[in-house]
Each structure stands twice: as C-alpha cells, then as structure tokens.
Amino acid sequence: MSQAFSLCVYCGSRGPAQFEGVARQVGTWIGQNGGQLVYGGGNNGLMGTLADATLAAGGKVIGVIPRALVEKEYAKRDCTELHIVENMHDRKRMMAERADAFLALPGGIGTLEEFFEVWTWRQLGYHDKPIGLLDWGGYYSHLRAFLRTGVEQGFMGDWLMDLIRVETDPEVLLPALAEASRLAVRQSALSQI
Numbered sequence: 001m002s003q004a005f006s007l008c009v010y011c012g013s014r015g016p017a018q019f020e021g022v023a024r025q026v027g028t029w030i031g032q033n034g035g036q037l038v039y040g041g042g043n044n045g046l047m048g049t050l051a052d053a054t055l056a057a058g059g060k061v062i063g064v065i066p067r068a069l070v071e072k073e074y075a076k077r078d079c080t081e082l083h084i085v086e087n088m089h090d091r092k093r094m095m096a097e098r099a100d101a102f103l104a105l106p107g108g109i110g111t112l113e114e115f116f117e118v119w120t121w122r123q124l125g126y127h128d129k130p131i132g133l134l135d136w137g138g139y140y141s142h143l144r145a146f147l148r149t150g151v152e153q154g155f156m157g158d159w160l161m162d163l164i165r166v167e168t169d170p171e172v173l174l175p176a177l178a179e180a181s182r183l184a185v186r187q188s189a190l191s192q193i
C-alpha cells in the first residue's frame with residue numbers, strides 16, 4: 001500500500017462491555033495493517049477503546065472534535081492529530097475528507113446519524129467511498145430488517161443496499177473496505193456539502 005489506508009469509524013461514545021472487544025479488534029487491525037483511524041476524537045466509550053487500540057498497534061489516529069464537545073466527550077489529547085473545529089458540520093466534513101472509507105460499529109444516535117449521512121451523501125454522488133456496517137452480535141439485525149421493509153414498500157431502491165457492505169465479522173469487513181477503497185474512483189465533491 002503506497003499510502004496508508006484511512007478509515008473513518010463511527011461508534012458509540014458509550015462502551016457496553018460486550019462491544020469493547022470488537023472495538024479493540026478493529027483498532028488493532030488498523031494499526032497492524034499500517035492504517036490510519038479517523039474518528040470523533042473522544043476518549044470515552046467504544047470511541048476511546050478503538051483509538052487506544054489503534055495507537056497501541058502502531059497506527060495513526062486523527063481525532064476531530066467540535067470545540068463545544070472538548071470537555072463533554074473528553075477530547076483525546078494523545079491522538080496523532082487532534083483537530084478542534086468550530087462546529088459539528090466542520091467535524092463531519094473533515095472526517096469525511098480525511099477518509100478513504102467509512103465504517104459504523106455499534107453505537108447510539110450519533111453513530112446512526114453519521115452512518116446514514118455518509119450513505120445519503122454517497123447516494124447523492126457527493127463521494128464514492130466504500131461504506132461498511134458491522135453488525136456485530138446482531139446489534140443491527142432489526143435495523144437491517146427495517147431497511148428491507150423500506151425496499152419492499154417502495155421507498156428505497158434495491159441499488160441503495162449495494163452502496164453499503166454489511167458483515168458480522170470485522171476480519172471480513174475490514175479487508176473488503178480496504179480493497180474497495182483502492183478500486184474506488186476518487187471523485188469527491190464533499191466540499192459542496
């Protein structure tokens with residue numbers, strides 16, 4: 001890989017114990033594969049576990065956090081790069097621009113919002129970067145069923161589902177995203193958002 005694979009990961013700012021292992025596994029994979037993590041810059045929950053694991057495995061960590069959340073989300077000062085930005089929109093744009101691919105791990109409404117946003121941006125043609133959803137332990141099984149309902153009832157085209165890759169095993173999903181990002185045509189119009 002000539003340039004480090006840069007993966008933007010969205011995940012919970014809370015860290016239920018049953019999901020800590022997979023956050024660590026994802027961070028370790030990024031570090032061991034010479035990659036770079038782009039994330040929300042917080043130190044709590046799965047976000048903190050993921051960033052610590054990436055650093056421990058020798059990976060770079062780019063944290064991007066709005067000024068107003070520096071205290072609340074315990075900004076991670078030992079990131080390789082910590083960017084304190086003016087607002088949530090700047091955060092999301094910078095995270096998207098610095099990434100080659102996106103991955104959502106289990107999380108709450110912040111995670112869901114970010115995942116759906118990059119998916120809709122892809123649908124609209126603002127970027128062409130691969131997007132993964134890790135359905136670890138079946139956490140997203142009801143969401144997946146609901147999305148199928150959306151297709152069946154005619155609100156969403158089948159092709160939308162082809163824009164995301166859903167897997168239950170990070171060891172399958174992570175290499176797939178890295179490979180897909182290598183093949184993706186770099187046509188970013190994120191600056192227009």
Ligand code: AMP
Pocket residue numbers: 011012013014040042069073088092107108109110111112113114
């Ligand atoms: P959560 O999944 O709710 O634990 O949140 C995970 C991360 O998403 C946190 O760093 C939140 O700051 C972030 N977040 C919450 N709301 C939004 C939003 N509207 N846009 C982008 N990120 C958000």
